[in-house]
Amino acid sequence: MSFDRLPSLEAQPTTTRRQDDPQYRDDPEFSHLTETLSTRLFELTSNISRLSQQISLLGTKRDTERVRERVHDLLEETKEGFKEVGEGVKKIQGWEDLNASQKYTVQKLSREFGAAGQEFQVIQRRALEKDRASKAALEETTSPSAEGRPSSQQDQQQQLQTQSPRLAPQGEVDFQESLIIERESEIRNIEQGVSELNELFRDVATIVREQGDVIDAIDLNVENVRNDTRGADTELTQASRYQKRARNKACCLLVIMAIVLVVIVLAVVLG
Structure with a gap:
């Protein structure tokens, strides 16, 4: 899906802006970046919903290579999307000279990013559990039998006579082993994705907690103003x-x- 890459946004010139110029009073760069991040977060949330639907098919009769391919592609796409949005959220969290409205926007985006990140981590763990269960089931089907080797000459002859029909099962075993290797690769990729995003989510969550008092104070002030306004309206009505x-x-x-x-x-x- 198309998206303006954050590095290109960060490369936009900012040194030529004049903060005292009325046209920059609302900081259009900040507005553009936050709107882009908000749109991207919505897309990632949609990806998570699609992932949840596809992962629910794993391990069922509808589990196919096509389904697993979609799960893999969505996991990779969503992981990269969270990296981009995470860097953008960290950038606006460090934005200078924010007014009260901009601080509220930063806090809102940070919390939405954290909530979506937690949901994606749950999805990653579900996919990981499904792949591990699939790998374990494949390993059971390819485990060697407990039967001993034939000891008599007659049994050896019977083994030789039946050697050709056993070529097909051996090919199936090879196929199962290739699937096990594929599952191991999927498991490593998911574990790597979880590890890469954990630190990013922790950084954003830490800043959200540190700045939580600011948004709480803004919410409290807004509520107080609303209550004061209602009180003043009541008093004016009574005075009238x-x-x-x-x-x-x-x-x-x-x-x-x-x-x-x-x-x-x-x-x-x-x-």
Whole structure:
């Protein structure tokens, strides 16, 4: 699948940027890189779903060389994809002069990368277990029998007479042995992939834990602002009601005073 390689992104010139120029105020390079990483993470998550489906076929009647080829290709493709995204996540984690929104984006991508990485590690272990089980089953079918060699001349003659029909089973044994070698190669490749990614996942997870307080503080501030806004809206609504009631009371008082004044004036005039 097509993807802008991260090395090419990192090679883009940044020294000519002028931080005081309004057009760079939002840091388009940071935005482009984070959007690319987010898209790539979505693709890797899709790969993990496809891997899960294919690995579930291993060891069943639907286990074919084509299925194993797809599993191998997806494992390699996904492993390389995680390496690329991991390097990109580490790069944005070390980005200078991040504002609050950018810090939130970094934390979000880091956590999504860590979650996807854990899911991929589970898939790798499943594939490893399937290959080991397959290898063990093949080894059992190719193990030598416990029967002893024929001792009598008659048995030796019978062995010679049946030597030609046994050529086919021997060819099958050779085929089984080649499959065992293939399984061993698959096991080594998966183990190597697990080892290569473990350190990368640990590095990203360490930075996420170290910066966790920052995102928690941002979330807390956002929640506080939301609560304050709701409180202010409630207070304004109550104030509006109080003000309306005060106006109604003032109008009633004015009407009463006007009536009293009219009565007094009429009493003076008539008196």
